[in-house]
Amino acid sequence: LTEQKAKLFRREYLDLHVHEQAQIFSDLDQTLRGRVYRYLSANEVGDMFDAIEEEPEDVVKYFKEMPVQYAAKVIDEMYTDNAVDILAYAQNKDLTHYLLALPEERSAEIRELLHYEDKTAGALMTTEYVDIFADQDISSAIQDIRAEAADAELIYYAYVVSDDNELIGVVTLRDLLTNPEETRITDIMTDSVISVPVDEDQAEVAQKVRDYNFVALPVIDYANKLVGIINVDDVIDVIDEENAGEYSGLAGVDTQETPENPLQASLKRLPWLIILLIMGMSTTTLIDHYEALISQASILAVFVSLITGTAGNAGTQSLAVAIRGLSNSEEDRRSGIKTILSELATGLFAGLVTGLAILLLVGIWKHNFILGFVIGISMATAITVATVAGSIIPLVMDKIGVDPAVASGPFISTLSDLTSVLIYFNIANQFLNFFLNT
């Protein structure tokens, strides 16, 4: 490409899988990209753009580099769902240019998909599906599929619709191939079609694909009309996204970070560090409140971090279980009250065992079982409180519509620090006479 050998480049590049084409393209600079646009037709780069793995807001910049007509042709060539993801980031002026340059029908399709809310079935779906009618026979259905095959993103399922486009059944290519050619579709179609409404949350879509092991899922509007399909590869992206969200939340960091340089990486991590630092200051202020107590009985200070740390671990465990529980589909969930009561019992039991263990450890180590008792009872209480809080907080956040996964891990640790310190010093205060510095 650098040597401007157009022919050789064309031969080698077009021989590659689109995924590899896309990887090479992503590594090019603007001059070289310009040559790609010159050497290859819009048709030829269209599939590559479907496979590109950069963020849509970055891909849209490539469109700006192309002549408008060329860009419109690339968009026309792409699958609608992918094109729409990218065009959502185009400037209004550019978007208008592209839409005007597109064939009327495509432009209408794209305009419609641009309306759907992010993270819903509508935003995930594509309109390139295969539909057939119930009164066709297999050979005519296969003719139809042949005709649509070049454009359709997936031809493994053919959706059966009524005259006004209502979804009434589905047949697989397997059904079509294993039955005699003259069979009518209505006789072989599955009429209880599993589908999702267009405004369904993407996490629920992913769960349905998991449950039913489908390769694609039809999307219907409020009137049961077929409006699109969601393919399994887009569902995998959703699963990755949802999982990364939960995982990032537990760590208080965006783990999707692509750290071009350490400065940017630290700028991404600092907001949470500082927020948690300020929240942590509340615990510090609380300990400060007990400074007089500590100066009289410095042994108490020795165990603060053990109690806060262990309670924090228990809280994180219960939080992680709760968040995974929330990601289950509605029907599989247990009721909120039941979850909390069960976590209370779990916390009590775990607290008692851990408390007893530390009572013995400290008692033997310091030859002071009263100190051991104070630490043990504080730890048992702190663990119970943290465990219950770890299950209540995500439930409440979910109820009020906040994503419970956001930085929930460090948040729960900080909160449990605060309650643990409060519990510990209050209990210790009752037994003060035993610890006074001598």
Place this chain on the structure above:
Amino acid sequence: LTEQKAKLFRREYLDLHVHEQAQIFSDLDQTLRGRVYRYLSANEVGDMFDAIEEEPEDVVKYFKEMPVQYAAKVIDEMYTDNAVDILAYAQNKDLTHYLLALPEERSAEIRELLHYEDKTAGALMTTEYVDIFADQDISSAIQDIRAEAADAELIYYAYVVSDDNELIGVVTLRDLLTNPEETRITDIMTDSVISVPVDEDQAEVAQKVRDYNFVALPVIDYANKLVGIINVDDVIDVIDEENAGEYSGLAGVDTQETPENPLQASLKRLPWLIILLIMGMSTTTLIDHYEALISQASILAVFVSLITGTAGNAGTQSLAVAIRGLSNSEEDRRSGIKTILSELATGLFAGLVTGLAILLLVGIWKHNFILGFVIGISMATAITVATVAGSIIPLVMDKIGVDPAVASGPFISTLSDLTSVLIYFNIANQFLNFFLNT
């Protein structure tokens, strides 16, 4: 079913999607399951067993309830990969019975799949694929696919093999339908087939399916011979499993827990709580070492948990980023040294900013900028160390072959507590004269 109405049950049950059948079946008790086996033929329950979502070690118990011949028929009816997952948990004696009752060919297939190591391509794959030859024409290939369609798990790709079963190409059903019937396969097949070796790690398999958006991936042995295919639904299970592993590791708990009762839940969480408690004791012992210092300057004790907590958060952030990084495929990874240097710079910068913030906060709050300076410099150092440790530890664990995700979150917090305390009291010791209790 409770009323023993066999006919009515058959009609209603067989009308359901297998996923729903499986959900109902999982809720039945042993008596009712016995009736299901009586009312339905092995053929009819086979598909349901493919869709069952319980753990394989639980499903194998159902086989024990059935007459051996019936169980063998169910196994015969299931997809080989699913059957093998379950049979891996059968007792040797039962396994022998089943294998003897199966047709010779099936029994050989299953025996072979049972050999592959867990979490490799071999363990994920199934042997029900469609293979054709390069010198066939499309119409004869479609005939072959028709013949195999009923048994094959997925007929969307037809894999082209040489006479000695070497994988030389692939065609999609789309290719077959959109080209003239007399076209020879060799003219339309893609000859650079993306495949995975049979001993490939399952995480790499998932990454390939993600990258190439395939619905299935062929599996080859060392001699490039086609031995099976992996379907996208099994890959989704792998993605869920890998993600759950990372997530559970960060929280130090098995988030897959299905807590029948709180006692069992707490028994699952206690091992990590106790291990971390004992590790935490090392920090406590270290603080105890400085008790004399604390009794002289109790203000120092006030800030211990703020410093350990913030450093712990920074360590967890860097850990989470590192573990996500490791889950990327080999080619996308940055080198170890580069990662560590970059994390060092990130940690230094984040530490400096956070340290400066706390210097000001403490300085103003306590009207003591020397105290602020000690806290600030301690925190900056502790954050830097925790950030670097958070990236080194998973790298080292990965190198020596330990899964870096196991309880890594609480582990790094505990470790960073220890180093933070050490750093803090050593620095404070240098400035002791300023803090002596008056």
